[in-house]
Amino acid sequence: MNAKKLTLGGMGAAVFATLFTAVPVAAQENYMFLPSLVYRTGAYAPNGVPFANGYADYIALVNARGGVNGIKIKLTECETGYKTDVGVECYEKLKNEGPAGATVFNPLSTGITYQLIEKTWVDKVPVHSMGYGRTAAADGRVFKWTFNFPTSYWSQASAVIKYIGAQEGGMDKLKGKKITHVYHNSAYGKEANPTLKILAKKFGFKLNLLPVDHPGQEQKATWLQVRRIKPDWIFMSGWGVMNQVAIKEAAAINFPMEKFIGNWWSSTESDVVPAGDSAIGYKGTAFHGAGANWPVFDAIKKEVYGAGKGAGPIEGVGEVLYNRGLINTVYTTEAMRTAMAKFGNKALSGEEVRWGLENLNLTAARLDELGLGGFANPIKISCRDHETNGPVRIQQWDGKKWVVVSDWITPMADVVRPMIEKAAMAYAKEKKVPVRKCDGTD
C-alpha cells in the first residue's frame, strides 16, 4: 500500500459519499409517484415476485391507457428482501419522490407495516396494508393514515370458523370439535390467535395453538402433535417455506386435505406445487378471484405483454399472488380516481390520496367496467372503518389450479369489530394519538 493507493482510496471514498445522494428526477410532465416495496430476493421471494409482477403490470396497463384521468403513474420498485430495516430505508428514500411526493405505500410485510404506521402521522403519506399488518388499523378514528381493507386477519379467522361450522352442518355442531391453528411464530402468525380464542369460547370448540418457528423447514414435532391431537380441522397462518413443508407433512400423516385450510398467505401456487399430488384438496381463503378468466387479464396480456412491457413471465398472469398484486393496484388507482373528483385531475399528494382511500366506493358496476366483475367484492370505505370486515371465499387446489368452492362468507363483525376498537383505543392512549370524531371535520 503506497501513497498513490491511498489517494485512490480517498477518491474512492468521495465517490462513495456521492452514492448516497438521491439522484434527482429529471423535470417531467405531470405524473404521480407510486413506490413499490418488493422482495424478489431472499427467503420469501417466491411469494414476493408474483405479487410485484401483478402490481407492476396493472399500473403498466393503466399507463398504457393514458393513466388515471390522464395523469400517468411512475412506479419505482425498491427491493426490501422482506427485511424491516431495508424497508425503512426504501421508505425514507422514496417518500418524497415525484412532483407531489409518494402517493401511498403498500409495504407487503407486517414488520415493515408496523414501522411505517408510526411514521404516517409525521410524513402524511398513507399506508395501505391490504389484508396484513396491524389489524387494529381498521379503526380509522385512530389510524387516520392507515388502511387495511378489504379484510383483516381477525375477520378472516371468524369467516373460516363460519365456513367450518357450515361444513359441519351448523354453528351449533362446532361444540366439542377440535380445531388446530398452526401458525408462523411471529407477529403476523399470532394475529389470528385472540380471535380464535374468543370464538372457541363462544362456540365451544377445542382450540390448539401450534407455533412453527421461522423459517419452518422442519416441522416434525408439530405434525406429531397434530397426529396426537387428531383435530377435525386445521387452520394455518404460514408464510414461505413453512407452507410447503406443512402440506407435505400433513400428507405424510394422512391428514384429510379438504379439512386443512390455509389463510390467504398460505394458499398460493408456490405453496402447493412443491408438494405435488399430495396437495390436492388443500383449501385456502382468498378475497379475490383465482385464475385469469376476466377481461382485464386479456387486456394485460395484449396491451402490456404484447408491447413487451410485462414484469414477469406471461404464464404467471392469473396466479393467486399475481392477482393479489393486481387488486391492490386496482384499489390504489380507484382511490386516486376518487380523490381526483375532489382535488382535480393533477398529480396527487399522499394527503389527497388518503382522502381518496377513505372515500373509496368501488361498486359492482365499476368492477364490471374495469373488467373485473365478480373478481372482488364491492367495497365502501368510511372514516370510521378502514377495513370493512370484508367477506372471503374458500378456494381449493385441484392439482392444477385454485378453484373457488364457496360463496362470499361474511365475517362475524359483531365479534371482530369490538376487538378492533378496543385495540385501537389502547394504542391511541399509549401513543397519545388524537381520536377523530368522523363527523366530516377531521
Next chain:
Amino acid sequence: MFYREAGQFKTGYAADQAIFPILQDRLFVIAVLAFAFVVVPLTANDYWFQAILTPFLVYALTALGLNILTGYAGQISLGTGGFMAVGAYSFYKLTTGFPEMNLIVAFLIAGCFSAAVGVVFGLPSLRIKGFYLAVATLAAQFFLVWLFNKVGWFYNYNPSGTIDAPPREMFGVLVTGAAAKPAVKYLAALSMLTVFALLTKNLVRSAVGRSWMAIRDMDIAAEIIGIRPLRTKLLAFAISSFVVGIAGAELFALHLGSVETIAFDVTLSFNILFMIIIGGLGSVMGSIMGAAFLVLMPIALTNLLVGGFGMQATSAKHLEFMVLGALIIFFLIVEPHGLARLWQIAKDKLRLWPFPH
C-alpha cells in the same frame, strides 16, 4: 509532513497516559467529532439520518460491544442478537412502566439487565472455547428470542407481540417515538457512541483490558501469571453485554421504533460478528469501520446500480450480493487484520510522506 510527532515531548504523567498522545491525532478526532456533532445535523436530510446515519451509529455501538468480548477477550459470541433483545425489551418495559423515568437512566438500566443475562450465558466460556463457544452462545440467542416472543408480559400483552417505542422526552426534547426529530435521534446515538468509544479506549488500556488480552492470547499462560479466568471472562461478558444491550435499546428506540423479535434473530448476531472481523478485531476504530462497511456498502451498491446504471431493483440486488461477497473476500486477502489495520498502515505511511526513505 503534517503527521509528525517529532518535537512533541511528554513532560508529565498525564501526557504520557493520554488516549491520543500525538497532537495531530487529537486534532483529527476533535475535527471528526465537531463535524459529526455540528455540521452533519445542520446539513443532512431525513433520508441520511434515518436510513444511513442512525443505523450506522447503532450498529457501530453494537460492534464495539462485541469487540470488547471477541476482539479483546477472545471469546467468540453469536448471542449478540439475544443480548440486544434483552436491552430493547428492558427499555420498553422501563419506559412504559415508568413514563417519568429519565431516558439515560432507562438506557443504563436496560444495559445492566443485558449485562446480567450476559454473565449467565458467559458461564460456559470457562469450559468451552473457540467455535464450540460460538455455537454454544447461540443457545442464548435462540432462548432469549423465544422468551420475548412467548411471554406476554414483555410486550405488555398486545395481540401481535410487537413493541412500539413510546414517545419520551429528555430536556424537553422528544427523543424516542415516531414524532421525534431524526436529527435528535441521530445526536442521541452519536453521543452514546462517542462516550462508549472513549470509555472502551480507556478500559482496554487498563489492568482489566490487559488481563483480557492475556486471556485472549493464551488463557493457560494468563492463568499461570495470576489472572483469574473466571472473573476476567465474566467481566468481559458483562461489559460487552452491557454495551450491546444499550445498543439493542437504541436499535429499538432510536432506529426502528417498532420491533418484533425477528428483528433480533440470528442473522443479526452473525452480521455484528462479521462487522468486527472485517473492521478489525481488538480495535475501537475497527468496530466503527466494520459497521460502516456492512451498513453503508449494500446501500451504496444499490444506489449505484439502480440510480447510477438504471438497473432493475431485483437484478441489482443479485449483483449487489455478488459484489459484496467478492469485496469481502478481496479485503480479507489484501488485509486479513481488517480495515483498522489498513488505517494503521496509512498512518505509518503518512508519517514519512512525502519522503518515504
Next chain:
Amino acid sequence: MGTVYDFIVLPLIDIVEYPLFFIEVVIGGLSAGVMYSLVALGFVLIFKASGVFNFAQGVLALFAALTLVGIMDWGIPAPLAILATAGVMVALAIAIERLMLRPLVNQDQIILFMSTLGLAYFLEGLGDTLWGSNVKRLDLGIPEKSFEFQGILLNQFELVAAGTAAVMVTVLAVFFHRTRVGRALRAVADDHQAALSVGIPLKSIWIIVWSVAGLVALVAGIMWGTKSGVQFSLSLIALKALPVLILGGFTSVPGAIVGGLIIGVGEKVAEVYWGPALGGAIEGWFAYMLALVFLMFRPQGLFGDVIIERV
C-alpha cells in the same frame, strides 16, 4: 405455563401410557436427526480437512439443488443431471481454492470463516441470477408414501434419507481413516505449513475436500429440496446443523451422525411432551441447550479430537 405437576409428572405418565406414540416421536426425531446430519457432514468435512468453519455450507446446498433443478428443466434425465451438477460442484471447488483459499493460506481460523461469508453472499447472488428465485419442485422419484408398521406410522422418504446418510457416513469414514488422501487431509487440518513442508500438496487436498463437501451439499440439497421445494430458504438449513456439530464434535464424521440423532430425538421429545406446557416452539433453543449440556462434560464434543493445550 403449567404447574410443576403438569410439567414434570404428566409428560412422563403420558409416555408410559402411550408407548406406541412415544416410539413414533422417537422415530420422527431420528428421521429429523438424519436430515440434520446430512448438512452437518459438509461442515465436518471442511473443518476436519482445512480448519475452516464453512458458513457457506447451506448456500452450497442451495446452489447445488438449484443447479440440479435448472439442468433437469432442460429435459436432461435425473441421473445425468446429478452427474452434471456434481461436475459443477467440483468446478466450484477448484475456483474456491484458486481464488479464495490459496491467497489466505495460514491465516487465522476466524479470517477463513469470514471469507466463507463472502462466498455465501456471492453464491446466493449467483444462484438467484442464474436460476431465478421462485420455488421449484424437485422430484427424483423418491417414494414419499407413509405406511403403518405394527401400528407405527413410517414414511418411505425418511427411510431413504436414513439409508443415504448411512452409506455416506460409511464411505466418508473409510475415506478419512483408511486411505492415503484421508491421512493427508487430517495432516492439513492440523497445520497447513507443517503439512506443506512434508510434501503434502495443499492445493489438490483443498480441491478434493471442497469437492467432497460440494457433493455432500448436493445430497443434502436433494433431500431437503424434495421436502420443501428448492428455494432460497434451503440455505438456512445450516442453522439446524450447528447444534449437531458442537454435540458431535467439529472433527468427527460419525459424530455428525450420532450428534444428529441425539439432537433430533431430544428436540422432538422435548417439543411434543414439554413444548405445550412452555407455550410451544421450544425445539429451536432446546437443541442448543442440549448440546451445551453435553459440552459441559466434553468441551470438544462427543467424538471431537481432544483439545490439548500447551503453554
